[in-house]
Every structure is written in C-alpha cells, then in structure tokens.
Amino acid sequence: MKVEVLQEKLSKALNISSRFIANRAQLPILANVMLEATKTKLTVFATNLEMSSVVSIGAQVSVPGKITVPSRILFDIVANLSSGKVLLEAQREQLKMEAGSFKGNVMGINALDFPNLPTSLGKSAFKMPQIELIKSLTKTLFCVSGDEARPILTGVLFVFSTNGLTLVATDGFRLTLTKIPVKTAIKDMKVVLPKGILIEIAKQLKSEPIGVEFNQESNQALFGFDDMVLSSRIIEGEFPDYEKIIPKTSKVTLAVDKQELLQTIKLSSIFARESSNVIKMTINKEGITISSESEKTGTQSSQVDAKIEGLEESLQVAYNFRFIEELLNVIEGDLLKIELTDGSSPGVFKDPKDPDFLHLIMPVKVQG
Template sequence: MKIECTQERLSHAIQLVAKISTPKATLPILGNLLLTTKKGGLKISATDLEIGITTWIGAKIDQEGALTVPTRLLSEFISTNSDKNILLEGTENNLKLKSEHFNANIKGIEASEFPIIPEVKSDFTFSVPKTLLSEAISQTVFSTAMDDTRPVLTGVLFKVEKNLVKVVATDSFRLAEKTINLAKPTTEKAEFIIPAHTLQEVVRILPVAELNVEISVSSNQVLFNFGSGTELVTRLVDGEFPDYTQIIPQAKKTSVAVIKREVASAIKMASYFARESANNIKVVAGVGKGLQIVATSPQLGDNVSQVFAEIVGEEIEISFNAKYLLDALSIIEGEKVCFELNGKFSPAVLKPEKNKDYLYIIMPLRLEE
C-alpha cells in the first residue's frame, strides 16, 4: 500500500471511526483500525464486534493494499502532525508515515485478522432528515434500561408505518416517545430495536452527515448511511418490545401548564433534600394554588418550593423520582410544559405545551403514609 492524502482529511476520518475501537479488548485486533485502498480512495474501518463504522476519504493511490494499525497511536500521530500532506506506505505488518517534518513507523497486524464488518442485505430502507433523527434519539435514549435483565429495554424501538416513525424507549419506570413525520411515506411496516449505545454513536456522527440519513434494516442488523462515504452497521436487539401503548393514559383528571425553567429549578432544589430518600419528591397541584414541590429528609431537613401554574381539574398530590422529571425537562423543547395527571397511583404524562410529537410517561412512587 502506498498513498498520499491531506492531514486534515485523514485526521477527521480517524476521529470519526476511532471511538468504538477498544485497545483493552480481549482481541488485540479490536484496538486497531483497518486501512484499505480501493477505487481511488482510502477506507478506514473500526469495530467492537457489535458496531462497525467505515468512512472513505479521497487519496492519491500509488499502490493498493490493506493493513491494520493501533488506533490510538495512529490517531495521536496524525492529529499532532501539522504538515499539510502525509504519505502512507504499508506492508503486511508495518505502516511507514512520511510528511515534510515528521516520519514514523507503526507496527501493525495483517488485514486478514480484522473482523469482517457485515454487509446488510436490506429488507426495508427509509430516509430520515438528520436533524429529526438526532432530536428523536436524544429525547428517548436516556429512558432505556441500564441493566440487561430485560435486553429489549436496553434498546430503542423504531416503529415505522406509512409516513410516521415512532421512536420509543422505556426502563419500565418511565417511557419516552417521539414521532417523526416522513416526507416520503413508506410502503411497508417495520419494527426493530437498536441498542442504546449504538444510537449514541449515531448522534455523535450525525453533525457531519448529509441532510438525510438512509436507514436499511435486515432481520438482525441495521445500517445507517450518513452520506459522504460514512456508514455504521450494528446488530439489532433480539426480542419483542412490550406493548407500551397500554400504559399511555387515555384520560386526565388534572392538567398543569407551567414554565419549564421555573418548575425545573424547583425540582432541582428539592432533589438536594431528596438525596437520602432515593430522589423521592412530592408534587401538589391545586386549582388557584399553583404547583408545590416538596422534599423531606429525616437526615437533611425539608424544602418547599412554590411555582405558578395554570391548573385545571382536581387537586392532586403525587410523588415522583426527581431525577426522572429532570431528565425529561432537560430535553423537552419550548417555554412551557404540561403535566397530565390521572390519580395518585396512575402514570403521569409530561409533554411540551405546543408540540404534539413528544410525550414522556413517568410512574408515580408509592410511598408509605
């Protein structure tokens, strides 16, 4: 292999794929990047066996070839190099790098040892604007389960039908649902679950993606094509997502409209006093009385905050996990948010005042009187 390319392009490409490379993995090859020349360009690939990321950059190819080299060392050398162009010459297990002021030799591993990143034989493909995809992931992925007792809850459900994509995550204590409206309706239905950590990688790459991201799905894998030669492949989570629609309240006894910044500040204040009681806080809503946020701790003391709110319906007192409320308030857009309450022990709905495409459901806490 013998190629020449700009330092800027090479550094950018390495940073794009390098994060999933795992130098401390059981397999040393997973700490390497695969460099492959083909069709007048350089392909750079990384994988952790669950996710595979590839990207292409333009380069002058004098001799084709392939080689893997340690991710960290290559990344550090290229990013620190201030020269405009870099020459790369590779053999089976050595990469020579030359530029105007810097030379280096990096020991590598044969390309044949690198795990194959699978090609997705798509059963279904659709396209989503990158801004909407980023928003949908950011507003749902935080609600996935942190442990793998129920693997399906560690991923995010994508439910595609006609011109709608519903993106849903739950850990069984709270649930977030974001609806994306597609410009071009699909002719098929599809449901699949993508691991949460994969979607965090997708969000990281989206800023450099083209305007629309193409998503291709097979029976056990999904491919994100970001355009400009960058792709991500991952395994889908195996299993059936629970029928979450059954827990979405169809009625409400109390509606609360409140300025997001003010209620978030009050809840955060209460959370300081709720640290010793598993973040449990009490919300009291009364017509003409506004919203009261209360936290009590035998060890620390107590706190009461009063927030102006527009309240319609019955007076209600209900307890929540403060962290779960703050998580949602931090990503809901708009000046005002609405709480829809249906009883002391019924799921509550939290959503933007004007945007109908997002809802967040939180289970109340059952506290001893």
C-alpha cells in the first residue's frame, strides 16, 4: 500500500475511529485501525465488536493495499503533524510515514485478522432527517441508564409507527419520551439502540438525511453518511411498557419559569448533596417552596413563583435534584409545566414549546 492524503482529513477520520476502539481490547488487533487504500480513497476501519466505524477520505493511491496499526499511536502522530500532505506506505507489517521533515515507522499487524465490517447500507435502508433526530437524542440520552445489570435500559427505544417515530429512555427512576413526526418505510417496529452509537450520531452535525438500516439476521443497526458508515449491535430484551407508567390524569398543574427554577435548584443542591441529593417541593397557593437540609451543612428554603391550577390543599413532593437539573438543561422554552397527582405518584414534566416531549420523574420517599 502506498497512498498520499491530507493531514487535516486523516486526523479527522482517526479522531472518529479512535472512539470505536476498546479501552482494553480482548485481542491485540482490536486496538488497531485498519487502513485500506483503493482507487481514489483511503478508508479507516475501527471496531470494539459492539460498534464500528468505516470512514473514507479522498487520497492519491499509488499502490492499493491495507494494513492495521495501533489506533492511539497513529492518531497521536497525525494530530501533531503540520497541515499538508502525508505519505503512508505499508511494507510487510510496518507503516512508513513521511510528512514534511517527519519520518517514522509504525509496527502493525496483518490486516487478514481484522474483523469484517459493513461498508454500505443495503436495499432495505431508509432515510431519516438528521437534524430532528439529533434534537430528539439530545432530549433523550441523559435519561439512559448506566447500569449494565439491566442491559435493556442502557439504550434508547425506537418505536416506528404510522404516526412517526417515538424515542423512549428510562433508568428506572425517570423516563423521557420524544416524538419525531417523520414518515418511514417501517410502520410497526421496536428496536433498542445502545447509548454509545447514538452519542456518535449526535456528534455528526450535518443537514443531509441519514441512512438507516436494521439487519435482523445479524442483529445490527447501520447508519450511513456521505463518507462514513457506523454500525452497532441492537440490544436484545423486552423494554418496559412505558405507556403504562405514564399517568393518564393529574390533579395539580404548575407553570414555572425555567431559569428561576434552575437557579433555585442549584442553590438547594448545595445542601442536598450530603443528603442523597433530595430536595423537597412544597406547593401551596403562594407558589413553590423548595427546601433541602444537611446534618453537616445546614438548611435552606427558597420560594419560586408559579401559576397553579387544581390545588385544593398543600402538597409536598421530594425529588432527586440532579434529575430536575438535567431536565431543565434540555428544555427549549422559558416555562416548565408540571403535572402532579400526589406526593408518591410520578410527576409529569412538559415543555410548552415542544408538545412532542414528555418527561417523568419518580418522587423520593422521605420520612416525615
């Protein structure tokens, strides 16, 4: 293999690929990226066996071929080179590199042992609007569980129907639901995709529609861009019946200024950090009183103005402040709408500016 590429393009491709390499690879070759030169492009392959990336860049190819080299070493070298042309030449199991005054040799591994990765989407692929998908992922990913003991909750549920696409995520203590009114060829399907691949998709800020394919035989999801194909396993298992969890009715409705509530939550968190992150919200006709206490730090309470409907008597509910703070960070509008039934039922949080978004938080049981 002998190829010439621009440092800027190679560095960008290696930066993407580096995020698909396992921190502790089970096999030495999985710590490597595979470089393959064909006709007028150089393709960089990377995988951790859970998800993979195939990124292509334009190149002047003198001799086609391929080789695998350690991802970290190659990325660090290229990132520190000056802008301009980089010459790559594979000789047996070494990669010779030249760029300006720099010359180096990187030891590699034969590419024959590298896993086969999908490089294109099939005929069953369909298009999705990328901007709308990324917007919905931003409002969903923060709610995904990190508990590997419940794998099904470590991903986002995609529900395809005739009405569009619904994204759902839950960690067992809270739940987020957002809808995308998009028409696809898939009318009735549910898949759970890992958080990792969805974070990578959210980083690809492009306006063009994204190609999507679900391969049931290989249990893989593929995502196609102009110069890149990302793939991931589909998480197997039964996602919780989220529709049964969401309350159908409520007794009390509150409308509160987002920024004022966020500032108050941050003040309360200073005292709540040492008390399992618990804050108490007391709702009465005057508004919302948010309080927290700590045996070491002390106590505090703050009043927040709110428009309240349906309140017959004072209501108190306790939440993990971090859940509310993370929710407020993804709300688009200036107001937050809260629907409550009592102090022990899930609270429903809505963004009046986005009718396709709904968030649910389970209250914390506290003594007294």
